[in-house]
Amino acid sequence: MNGDISLEIMGPIFTAVSGDVSLALKVLELKPEAIVLDVGTGAAQCALSLALQGVDVVTGEPATDTSIYAGKDWYDKAKRLGVAERITFQPFAAHDMPFPERSFDAVFFFGVLHHIDEVQRQAVFHEAFRVIKPGGPMVFFEPKAKTLEVVRRSDPGHPDAANPEEYTQGFGTRVDKITGQMMHISIFRNIA
Numbered sequence: 632m633n634g635d636i637s638l639e640i641m642g643p644i645f646t647a648v649s650g651d652v653s654l655a656l657k658v659l660e661l662k663p664e665a666i667v668l669d670v671g672t673g674a675a676q677c678a679l680s681l682a683l684q685g686v687d688v689v690t691g692e693p694a695t696d697t698s699i700y701a702g703k704d705w706y707d708k709a710k711r712l713g714v715a716e717r718i719t720f721q722p723f724a725a726h727d728m729p730f731p732e733r734s735f736d737a738v739f740f741f742g743v744l745h746h747i748d749e750v751q752r753q754a755v756f757h758e759a760f761r762v763i764k765p766g767g768p769m770v771f772f773e774p775k776a777k778t779l780e781v782v783r784r785s786d787p788g789h790p791d792a793a794n795p796e797e798y799t800q801g802f803g804t805r806v807d808k809i810t811g812q813m814m815h816i817s818i819f820r821n822i823a
């Protein structure tokens with residue numbers, strides 16, 4: 632897919648999103664038939680970026696979410712970009728996922744953890760580790776300070792970034808960190 636076309640369809644921020652997603656994919660080295668769970672669909676910037684980079688994606692968000700970040704009309708963009716068949720949408724809440732154990736090669740949270748109630752975040756880690764294949768990566772993208780500053784111009788009440796490491800106690804994880812253009816990226820693997 633021509634980069635200019637995806638930019639035209641997705642808007643200027645998509646270049647930075649895709650760059651950050653690509654940084655993570657380079658570290659993960661997923662196999663070609665890998666399926667990634669993308670938690671928190673939103674505008675599907677992450678899901679579309681993954682799909683455009685050749686990854687099959689299952690994505691979802693709570694059906695009950697009435698915030699400005701949910702229920703976005705992204706499917707038409709997926710069709711125009713030619714990747715609709717790579718993306719499956721299913722509504723779900725991250726602390727109670729409707730998937731069997733070991734369903735996914737990786738689980739991505741792009742700009743999502745800080746939108747999840749703090750009391751649910753540890754349960755979210757449990758669920759994500761349950762649905763990932765053994766040793767598979769869980770990848771959190773949380774906004775850098777400059778990114779938050781930009782987001783708050785249109786959404787002044789936007790929550791602070793979350794620190795995923797606060798919720799990993801007792802999991803036996805290894806974490807690798809990357810600084811992206813717009814996000815801090817933390818890659819967790821269960822080594823217990």
Ligand SMILES: C[S@@+](CC[C@H](N)C(=O)[O-])C[C@H]1O[C@@H](n2cnc3c(N)ncnc32)[C@H](O)[C@@H]1O
Nearest residue numbers: 671672673674675676677692696700701724725
């Ligand atoms: C800012 S959007 C994320 C951006 C999106 N990942 C993208 O690439 O465009 C925040 C998302 O988190 C989702 N969300 C909030 N609470 C959630 C929860 N408990 N479980 C799953 N998703 C949740 C919202 O519904 C929304 O889709």
